[in-house]
Amino acid sequence: GQTLKTKHFGMHVVRSFLGVLSIVLWFYALGRMQFGTCMTLIYTTPLFMALNFIILARLKSTRAPWLMTASILVGFVGIICMLKPNFNSDEFIPALVCLGVSLIDLATYWQMKQMGQLKEPSWRIVFYFSVLGIVFAAVGTMFTGGFHALDSKALGGILAMGLFATLGQICTTRSYAYGNMLLSSCLGFSAIPFSAVMGILLFDDAVEAASLIGMSLILASGVTAAVTTKKMEAAERSQQAAR
Numbered sequence: 001g002q003t004l005k006t007k008h009f010g011m012h013v014v015r016s017f018l019g020v021l022s023i024v025l026w027f028y029a030l031g032r033m034q035f036g037t038c039m040t041l042i043y044t045t046p047l048f049m050a051l052n053f054i055i056l057a058r059l060k061s062t063r064a065p066w067l068m069t070a071s072i073l074v075g076f077v078g079i080i081c082m083l084k085p086n087f088n089s090d091e092f093i094p095a096l097v098c099l100g101v102s103l104i105d106l107a108t109y110w111q112m113k114q115m116g117q118l119k120e121p122s123w124r125i126v127f128y129f130s131v132l133g134i135v136f137a138a139v140g141t142m143f144t145g146g147f148h149a150l151d152s153k154a155l156g157g158i159l160a161m162g163l164f165a166t167l168g169q170i171c172t173t174r175s176y177a178y179g180n181m182l183l184s185s186c187l188g189f190s191a192i193p194f195s196a197v198m199g200i201l202l203f204d205d206a207v208e209a210a211s212l213i214g215m216s217l218i219l220a221s222g223v224t225a226a227v228t229t230k231k232m233e234a235a236e237r238s239q240q241a242a243r
């Protein structure tokens with residue numbers, strides 16, 4: 001019962017372009033540096049976001065979100081413990097690309113927030129993003145060898161990846177568009193512990209002490225950020241009621 005028509009098509013174009021550009025640059029960097037290092041740099045987006053909010057608070061002469069920033073820093077330390085980044089001299093350019101991806105993602109999240117304030121539904125935002133991704137991928141495929149037939153196993157894997165990626169995008173978009181951006185970015189760290197648990201259960205990955213410490217830090221940061229956000233929202237409601 002919904003429609004794909006929108007009064008904010010230009011914003012969809014910007015969001016979709018930023019999203020596709022981010023993915024393309026990420027895959028470029030991913031193939032040219034160590035996985036753990038690449039993912040650690042990708043997860044600097046919450047740090048940039050926290051800095052962004054601190055600057056905005058200073059400009060508006062309001063209280064900076066120091067506790068939320070501390071939670072994000074703790075979560076990032078947990079990411080470092082789990083991924084164990086190690087920089088090589090030949091990874092300087094890919095590392096800069098990764099940091100660029102983090103900044104692009106920051107701009108994307110702000111774009112999502114603006115669209116949420118305009119009451120654009122998350123599924124519509126993801127739809128147009130997916131359309132641009134399909135067009136870009138189709139053109140890119142034609143210039144890099146063309147299409148080929150898939151067997152049932154490959155087709156099943158692609159369909160499953162597409163399903164979970166789409167659901168993940170809808171959840172992420174709804175979170176940033178309608179929720180607290182700092183909390184969403186902090187809880188985004190949880191992807192790494194979930195991946196580690198899946199690796200342990202499905203692929204018999206070894207359980208290392210550093211990974212357990214990292215998981216604990218990420219869990220603690222997420223809980224602290226969630227509790228802090230709830231207290232802030234409750235205080236804001238009380239102030240509004242008092243007025």
